[in-house]
Amino acid sequence: MTEKGEYIMLFNLKNRPLLQIIVLIILALYTFYTFGPLYWVFTMSLKNTLEIREAPYSLPLKDPKWSNYPDVWFNSNYRRYFLNSGCVVGFSIILLILVGSMAAYCFAKHPFKGSEFIFMLIFMSIMVPPQVLLIPLFQLLVNYRLINTLTGLGLVYVATQMPLTIYILRSFFAQIPNELAESARIDGCSEWGTFWKIMFPVAKPAISTILVVNFINLWNEFIYAVVFIQVEEMRTLPLGIMKFVGEAYEDLGRIATGLTISVIPVIILYTIFSESIIKGMTTGAIKG
């Protein structure tokens, strides 16, 4: 990541107005391209469908319909979808942090014969396309009566997010000096005690990174949810959005409001944790 004060000016823009203009145009155009669609949907969420039909691109300055929001929130199944997504994501993240940090600590600080190979195998599973897993996992979940349950979906999420989680935590644990664990051991701490009392608390920054990254990945997860959840009461948010859009077929204002509501948690998280989210989500890519 770029740090403050590290910037160098390759071309001196002050003396080259043409270049300055080109740079500005590129910046403006690309920002419009990324934000235009999002902003458009936001403006639509403050209008009713009639107003959208008449003028899809006008700004809702005159009479913004903020009432759309409580209307959608209270007169749809959105609360259910939020609750379901919250439960499954929370459940998976807690398990991921416990199981992942233990394994990552072991890989980083207690390497054994073949541990590097096992780690690589686990990391390689990022390559596996979900459709290879879907059919056997579906059968597995049916056999254990976990199909159409958030527990079943959550367990699958733990497995699919495990590689990235272990990867991020392992590189963090590897940076912690060995002396820290050793001094604990000299004080008579068992291996378990050392981990939970010393190492786990030290790893807080990395844990908060995997927390937000897994939250975003799982909050948006779609393919496993589509296949494993086929009853209304268990729909997670992405499935709920699809359902909601299907039901409100022509009611654009309502749909736009629904879409905006569904991304609010992610926007809030991103405004607070943008740096660590970017860092976490790009880690796997920098060193593949």
Add this chain to the structure above:
Amino acid sequence: MGNHTICKDLSQQRKRRKKNIRKTLVILSFIAPALLFYLTFIVFPVGESIVLSFFKVKIFARKATYEFIGFENFRTLFADEVFWKAAKNTVIWAFASPLLEIPIALLLAYVLHSGVRRNAFFRIAWFAPVLFPAVVVGIIWSWIYNSQWGLLNAILETLHLGALIHPWLGDPATALPSLIVTSSWMWTGFNMVILLAAISSIPKDVFEAGRIDGASNSTTIFQIVIPMIRPTIINLMILCFVGKMKVFDLIWATTQGGPMWATETVATYTVKRAFFWGTFEKGYPSAMATFWFFIILAVSIVTTIALQRKESLEY
């Protein structure tokens, strides 16, 4: 005397062995839960998919019947026109996306790195689209492409390009390219951030030397930046390629493979055959998934070896 030392040695050995066993147990207790998840939910299903692809599997009322049929599923697969259509679409997507996303991302990263002092704002802003669920992105873009009141057609109209107005997702000829553009809208910022980090890690003296030699911007990009961050670029290309070989959610939320299979991908077709066509036959979709899995594996291994051979020399 000799006896005595041997005894001592033995007891020490026993102690050491005991310690070793304890150490192994401790290690196991740390790693076992993760391995359990990995074996149950990744390794075992992959294995089962491979095995199932040689069977005819009928599942009815929670009872499954298996009939070994050798390579029959693969024979069917190679004759399945829809599958080949889906494979073609997926491969087009997988090749087009890196070529579309990464050059744009590189240009943006270069502009930010060299021309903008406070570039954190743009970095954070441009990264944003990748955070939204593909379902939401898909719905927003299906509005943009809408033939009657879509944003794209409106822009074309104000630019006096009314002749280009089009039902973008409704026409088999433009549906796939339109979705490819949408997916690159999501992912270009992601690539840009990584490339920006890579460019920032190039030593300043290198740029300084280039500037003293009077290198133009294009020379700087092609002679300095690209060669120096080549490993990152290759990594991103492979990542992007593999990601698009698996593409599913964007299509599911917009065209569901239509019109006329124009946007069908291997992932959507497999899921349809396995769960949404009501055939209750799992052998054939397993064969499809297995075949595609090995294609992805082979392509990524080959490209990694072929393209990154020189990495150790350059870095």
